[in-house]
Amino acid sequence: MDTPKLIVDREKLQHNIEAMQDFARQQGINLRPHIKAHKTAEIARLQVEAGANGITVAKLGEAEGMLAEGFNDILVAYPLIGAEKIERVRALLDSGCHLTLMIDSRAGATALNDLRWPDGIDVLVKVNTGLNRCGLEPGPKLVDFVSWVHGLSNLRFRGIMTHAGHAYGAKSWGEVQEIALSEGEQMVAAAAEIRDRGIPVEVVSVGATPTVMVAGAVPGVTEIRPGNYVFYDATQVMLGVVKPERCSLKVVTTVVSRPAPDRAIVDAGAKTLALDRGAHGSSGLSGHGLLSDPGWRLTRLSEEHGVIEGDNLPAAGSVIEIIPNHACPVVNLADRLELSTGAQWPVTVRGRTS
Structure with missing residues (x-):
């Protein structure tokens, strides 16, 4: 054969997809897989056919490409800043795409609110549970921010989301599990604090392939967003996630x-x-x-x-x-x-x- 090339074992791929969907079903939660791992419409179709509740993407370009392939329920798990990005959001909404967008700043939320989309725009607020990348720290400032977002006329606050990517730096499977449990518990506690302010929280979303089986089992988590699980790789083997x-x-x-x-x-x-x-x-x-x-x-x-x-x-x-x-x-x-x-x-x- 001509090389180099990427070969996917079709049977293992299907098994990985079904195993994650079975886990979500057993927990009574939604699976919204992140397609940045595979970027492939045919694999996303297998995920949706297995029962996935829409897809997650990292960038608007991925959303645009997947919409063209017939995927219409898309979470963009990335902060959108800049006039060009906001106009692309408008174009996606004009195309009939059901978008959910991630926010973690007043600048980002204001830009989306200023679109004045007639039906409103669904948003999730990003929470930092330890990766120290995007997201607000759990606590009063998060609740205050959510309260402010909840008052914006053109946004619909749907819930909170996080990504415990720092689990990739764990030194053992036990440490991965500790991070995962903390991820889920921090999110459930944050949701409770927001609800105490009188604001409904429909979505409590966690996402990282190494942590998902533990964080996703924490009562109160409603959604998981793993991506790498369709393939797994040497990193997942090293962490003890799979053989x-x-x-x-x-x-x-x-x-x-x-x-x-x-x-x-x-x-x-x-x-x-x-x-x-x-x-x-x-x-x-x-x-x-x-x-x-x-x-x-x-x-x-x-x-x-x-x-x-x-x-x-x-x-x-x-x-x-x-x-x-x-x-x-x-x-x-x-x-x-x-x-x-x-x-x-x-x-x-x-x-x-x-």
Whole structure:
């Protein structure tokens, strides 16, 4: 076969989708998967067919592309600042898209309110539960902000959302679970404080693949937004979320050179595998992917070359598989996914970074 390429095990993909949907169903909560992990309309269709309650995207470009593919219930989980962004929101609403937007500032909320959309715009307020990225801290300032948003005439406050991405920096599965429990409990407590102010909170949304099975089981959480779970990757394996056998996405690459007994060169470099050693800046992984032989390590990447070091390395011409460190940026580097069934699916919204 021609390499490098991304291969998706169709059976494992379906199993991962159904397992997460089953969890949501058992908990009596909604699953609104984040499609930034796969960016692929065909996978999003499988998720919705399994029972997902709409989709989550990171950027307006993803929303625009997925709307064109027939997806009409979309949460944009990103703060929208700037006149150009607001006009794109207007265009999406004009197209009949049911948008829910994330806010965490008066500037962002005011810009959306000033659209004066006749039916109002649904919004979720972002809460910081430990990642220290976007979001307001739980407590009185959050409640005051929500109260102010609730009073705006053209916005509909629907609830609160968070992302415990700091779990990717955990040193053990036990620490992941502690972060997850804190994520869920902080959100439920924040919702209670808002309700005490007389403001309804319909949505209490959490989202991160490592934490979702714990945070999503906290009573009072109403929605989960994992993304990576359709594929899983070496980061999820390192954290103890899954075993390698659950990973549905692999990079297939060819050994193109054997310049030394302990060194093999493959045709998958940084432009195929990306350079992440984890997610959210974490660096818990020592190599650039998980290989089938524990004695092999993918130690270096240049743009088009990968360097594997170890003993009993494969001969030139051998084709090997790599579980990538972080599936999400890897998929964004590809034009298409090739399935184990032979089908090919275009990566519908790759490169939609604005």
